[in-house]
Amino acid sequence: MEKLLRIARDSGLIGVDQTSLDAFASSGPQRIGTGDARIYRHSVHTRDGVLYFVGAAQGEKSLFIVSESRVPSDFVGTSARTGGVSVLKASFSPENAQRLHELFPFTAPVSLRDRTTTIGCGDRLGLATAGQVRAVKRYDVAPVLAQQSIRELNLTGRDYPTVVADVTFLVFQEGYEEGYGADGDHLKKISDIDVALAAGMPMITLDLSEVMSAEPALWSDGRVEEEFQELGADVRKHVVETYADKTFRAGGSTIHIARTEAMRCALMYLRALDFSKAVDLHIRARRGDRYDLEISIDETTAPTLPQHHLFIANELALRGVMVSSLAPRFVGEFQKGIDYVGDLGEFEKQFAVHCDIAKSFGNYKISIHSGSDKFSVYPAIGRHTGMRLHLKTAGTSWLQAVLAVARADPGLFRTMVAKAVASFPEAAKLYQVSADPALVPDPATLSDAELPLLLERRDPRQLLHITYGGLLKDQSMRAGIFSTLANNEDLHDSLVEEHIEKHIRLLGAPRKP
Ligand SMILES: [Zn+2]
Secondary structure, eight states: OHHHHHHHHHTTSSOOOHHHHHHHHTSOOSEEOOTTOEEEGGGOEEETTEEEEEEEETTEEEEEEEESSOOOTTSOEEEEEETTEEEEEEOOOHHHHHHHHHHOGGGSOOOOTTOSEEEEEOOSSSOOHHHHHHHHTTBTOEEEEEEEEHHHHHHHTOOHHHHHHHHHHHHHHHTOOSOOEEEEEEEOSHHHHHHHHHTTOOEEEEEOTTTSOOGGGGSOHHHHHHHHTTSOHHHHHHHHHHHTTEEEEETTEEEEEOHHHHHHHHHHHHHHHHHHHHHHHHHHHHHTTOOEEEEEOOSSSSOOOHHHHHHHHHHHHHTTOOEEEEEOOOSSBOOTTSOOBSOHHHHHHHHHHHHHHHHHTTOOEEEESSOTTOTTTHHHHHHHHTTOEEEEEOHHHHHHHHHHHHHHOHHHHHHHHHHHHHHHHHHTTTSOOOOOGGGSOOGGGSOGGGGGGGGGSHHHHHHHHHOHHHHHHSHHHHHHHHHHHHHTHHHHHHHHHHHHHHHHHHHTOOBOO
16 A cells, blocks of 8 residues: 555655655554645555545545556546556546445445434535544434435535535545435425436435425315315225324324314325325335435424324325335424524424324334524434434534634635625525524624634524525635635534534434444
8 A cells, every 4th residue: 555655646646745655654644745735544445456545636636546557447537657557536526436336335325224313414515524424423323414405406506416426535535434325305306306316315305395285274174174075085084084083192192183184184195195105116116125215394384283293104104105204394493503493392392292103103213304503402302212313404514614714714704794695685585594684793894703703693694504505606706615625624624523513412322432
C-alpha cells in the first residue's frame, strides 16, 4: 500500500508531500495533507492488488485507483502511467459510483427493514455524509444517508443518481461498512418512484396526501352516511362489519370507532389504500423484498386521529402491504428547524396511542417527519417506541453548513442572509414556518462574532432553513458556499457530527460499547 500511495503521489495526480506520506503510511492521522491535497485514511482499500482511495486535489475530491498492472477499465477518469504503474483519477459521478457499488458492496444503499432504529439524514448539498456517519457509528442506529424529496431536488438542482453517488463516495471515504439506506422521500407518483428505484434507492416514502380525500373530515354525519351509500355493497359490508361501533385493544390503548367515523375513514382513505397496494406490488416486482416502504400521511392540515391510524394500519395489513414505517401527523407543530411547539403532555399521551397501533397492527416503525431539532419531544419518542422508530432530519444538516459559512466567511454569510430575506415569500409557500423576516436583524449591523448566533434564534434560523433553493440558484453564491465548505472541511464535518449526535443521544439510542 505504501508503495502504491507513493506512486500515486509521483504520478502528479495528487500532490501530497513525502513527509506526510511517510507519517500516513506508518499510522498517523485520519487524513494526510492540508489545503489542496489530501488522502482520507479510512478510504484506503485494496482489492486484487489494486489500491483505491479518496483524495482531494485542487479543492476537488476524486477516487484514485492505483495498480502495478492495469487499473480496472470500467471507471471513467484521467489516467497516468509512471514506472510501469497505472494511476486513475475518477470523478464522483453516478457511473463511477455504480462501479464502486459492485467492487465494494458496502458503498451501495440497502434496505434497513430489519434495523430497529433508523435516522434519516437528508443532505441538500451532498457534503454532509462524513459528519453524519461519524455521529451515527457510535450508536446502535442505522442511517438513511441519501434522502431527498422531489421538492428538494428541484430546489437544489440535483437528481437521484447524483444524490446516491455523493453519498456512495463519502461512505467509501469514511470506510463506513455497516449499511445505509436511501429514501425517495415524499413521492406521490409511480413515475417518480421509478426514478428513485432506478437510482438504486431501496426506501420509498409514499405520500398519500393527494390520493386521500381530506374533505370528508369536515362533512356532517348525514353527508357521510349519504356518500357512503355510493360505495360498492361489498366494501360497505366490510367496513361496517369490521369497524362500525367496534372497540379495539392495542397494547395499553383502547380505541373505539363510531359508526359514522368508520364510514368517514372509508371515504377518506380507501382509494389511497388501494394505491398503496399497487405501489407495494410495483416496488416488490423490482426489488424482491429488499425495500422499505414508508406510508406518509403527515402532510395534512389536522393531526391523525387514532381511529384513522388504526383503520389505515388494519386495511394496509389486510391488503398485504409490506409497511416498514408509517408517518402520522402528530398533535402540535413540527415546524422546520426549531423545537416542538405545543403541549408536551398531550403530545406524549397521543404519541403513545400511535405507537400501540403501530405495534399491534402491522408492527412497523413510527416515522417522525420534520424531526430536526425537536429535542424536547425526543425523550418521549424514545420511550414509547422502545427505539423502534424512524426519525427524519434534513434541513438541520444544511443549517450546520450555513453555520460553518457564518464562522469561516462572514462576508459570504451576510450576503446569504440578505438573499434569504428576499427569497422568503417564495419559500414560505412550500414550508410550514412561523418565521417573520422583519425580525431578522440586518447582518450588516452585526459583528463577525455575532453572526453565528443568528442560527440560534427562531426567525433567522427558519428563514435560512427554508430558503436554500433561492440561495443555491444564485450560481456565484452556490460556488461560494461549496468552496467555503471544501476549504473548511473539518469545521463543517464536526458541526454536522455534533448536531446529529445530539439528536441521537437525546432520543436515548444506546451507545455502542
Ligand atoms: Zn413529511
